[in-house]
Amino acid sequence: MDKTLILVKRYDDYLMRVFQIVKEHEKNVCYVTFNKTPEFILESAEKNQIPRERFYFIDGITARIKSSSSTMNSVQIHEFDNLKTIDKNIKAAVSKGYTLVIFDSISNVLIYHSLNDASMTKFLDGLFEFLSILKGDVVFVCNENDIGNYSLDKTISRFNAFIKPHAELFGI
Amino acid sequence: MNMKKNSSPQKEKPQMKKIMVVDDELDILEPIKETLERGGYAVVTASSADDCLKKVQTGEKPDLILMDIIMPGTPVREIIPKLGNIKVVYLSAVRISDGERQEIVKGKNILDFMLKPFELSVLLKKVNSIVG
Structure with a gap:
């Protein structure tokens, strides 16, 4: 199971890097978003030749x-700081066949709730166990500084691949 | 006692326009505050939409509110209608489509949506164009 963590700097435009991964995987995508509207993501995806139908x-x-009705193929969540609600919705989407989970981003969820390394790790362990049965893969996004700010050492240890778009761009 | 009569009416000092800046990140808030103060504005800050509403309800009367979107507490969408006719400009890193942007600013007191990061000089020009 691919468990990728994209480490970004504030204001990095990493969406193209996410789309690159989406194209490589060819799976349908469950996109959990806290900082881009689905409409924005879909318009960008289409410009990058990724069909809308691949996304939930x-x-x-x-x-x-x-205030608006949901975009087709989406569910709005109002409890932004409730990992149980988020977890339930991800599992429902994965069960419908959207088996590449993109979580954008850990940093946004940390704003809404006083999460800690332990609660995040518990969330990840439960989700990854479920996904491994259904042959899913994950891509999580996190601000690089938040690893230290929130002491997310155990959280980091749950991932097996790391991408730094900023470093890739500047050859660092 | 020698009372000097004024030969001309005393000119009233124009009242400074007041801007409220709402953001939970201090390293964003402070440079914006300094820039606006250098631009001749009185500035009051708030750390969330709830804090903004509380200050307005207890007497603050800003001419313009610059508001972030991703903050702890009540969503900004629920707070905006309670601010009366105070003009609002969103300052946010949230990515939205052009259509959504037009929808958000249509017919309400939300005047614009400025995408972070932005040049502080550009922000000052925007504020000047609205309340200056």
Whole structure:
């Protein structure tokens, strides 16, 4: 099972890197978003020749900025700081065949709730166990500074691949 | 007692326009505050949409509110209607489509959506164009 962590700097534009992974995997995508609306992601995906139909959204941002009905193939969540709700919705989407889970981002969830390394690790362990049975893969995004800020050592240890788009871009 | 009569009416000092900046990140808040103060504005800050509402309800009367979106507490969407006619500009790193942007600013007191990061000089120009 691929368990990738994308480590970004604040304001990095990493969406293209995410799309690169989506293209490589060829699986349908469960995109959990807290900082980009599904509409924005879909428009960007289409510009990058990734069909809309590949995406299902767990939308943790739209309800914060406007009242509207959900984009097709999405569910809005209103309890932004409830990992159980997020977990339940991810598992429902994966069961429908959206087996590449993109979680954008750990840093946003940390804002809403006083999470710690232990609660995040518990969430990840439960999710990864479920996904391994259904042959899913995951890509999580996190601000590099938050690893230290929130002491996320155990959280980090749950991933088996790391990408730093900033370093890739500048050849560091 | 020698009372000097004023030969001309005393000119009233124009009242400084007041801007409220709402953001939970101090390293964003402080440079914006300094830039606006150098630009001649009175500035009051708030750390969340709830804090913003509390300050408005207890007497603050900003001419413009610059508000982040991703903050702890009540979603900004629920707070905006309670701010009356105070003008608001969103400052946020949230990515939205052009259509969504137009929808958000249409017909309400939300005037614009500025994407972070931005140049502080650009922000000051925007504020000047709205309340200056």
